[in-house]
Amino acid sequence: QKEVEQDPGPLSVPEGAIVSLNCTYSNSAFQYFMWYRQYSRKGPELLMYTYSSGNKEDGRFTAQVDKSSKYISLFIRDSQPSDSATYLCATFTGGFKTIFGAGTRLFVKA
Amino acid sequence: DTGVSQDPRHKITKRGQNVTFRCDPISEHNRLYWYRQTLGQGPEFLTYFQNEAQLEKSRLLSDRFSAERPKGSFSTLEIQRTEQGDSAMYLCASSWTSGGASNEQFFGPGTRLTVL
Numbered sequence: 644q645k646e647v648e649q650d651p652g653p654l655s656v657p658e659g660a661i662v663s664l665n666c667t668y669s670n671s672a673f674q675y676f677m678w679y680r681q682y683s684r685k686g687p688e689l690l691m692y693t694y695s696s697g698n699k700e701d702g703r704f705t706a707q708v709d710k711s712s713k714y715i716s717l718f719i720r721d722s723q724p725s726d727s728a729t730y731l732c733a734t735f736t737g738g739f740k741t742i743f744g745a746g747t748r749l750f751v752k753a
Numbered sequence: 754d755t756g757v758s759q760d761p762r763h764k765i766t767k768r769g770q771n772v773t774f775r776c777d778p779i780s781e782h783n784r785l786y787w788y789r790q791t792l793g794q795g796p797e798f799l800t801y802f803q804n805e806a807q808l809e810k811s812r813l814l815s816d817r818f819s820a821e822r823p824k825g826s827f828s829t830l831e832i833q834r835t836e837q838g839d840s841a842m843y844l845c846a847s848s849w850t851s852g853g854a855s856n857e858q859f860f861g862p863g864t865r866l867t868v869l
Contacts, residue, residue: 687796
């Protein structure tokens with residue numbers, strides 16, 4: 644079993660839709676959770692960063708962590724074609740090794 | 754403002770050849786990481802430096818792989834006797850820590866290696 648599981652998609656939505664992206668993880672020691680966005684042939688860029696459980700909002704993006712169920716989510720409101728990318732969830736224990744999910748490919752159709 | 758840079762962006766080589774990649778981190782960052790990413794997968798951790806010290810190597814990093822970070826600045830990743838299975842995107846990332854737990858990593862654009 645992978646430490647971080649993520650549905651690879653692809654996920655296709657119309658412009659303006661609310662997008663929900665999800666991951667599960669296995670190690671309850673994970674405390675820090677990130678979402679990265681990766682455009683084709685580019686390196687990942689950090690979108691959201693949360694510690695422990697709870698919600699964090701940044702513009703159209705909301706990250707949610709539920710440690711009791713080991714479930715992390717990213718919501719994108721009013722999705723735009725420019726949001727089309729691969730979204731990677733990631734976590735680490737507080738040291739240095741970051742563990743990534745496989746990424747979910749998102750397509751937002753105009 | 755310069756982010757993390759990597760060179761070359763693309764490398765095509767024949768099986769058995771040696772290749773070397775370079776990463777220049779964000780200047781004030783003391784931590785540097787190498788990852789490997791294959792198609793349809795997330796980045797997989799390879800190795801990590803804090804300043805010039807290599808503190809951790811993944812089991813993915815076979816004896817054919819070596820990484821250095823002289824003087825705690827740029828880093829190189831060398832692959833000797835390349836194999837077709839080494840074909841992947843090699844990503845470098847850097848971060849700053851002053852003793853806190855934050856580990857927000859900033860990634861470079863990657864070097865795409867193709868081994869023929």
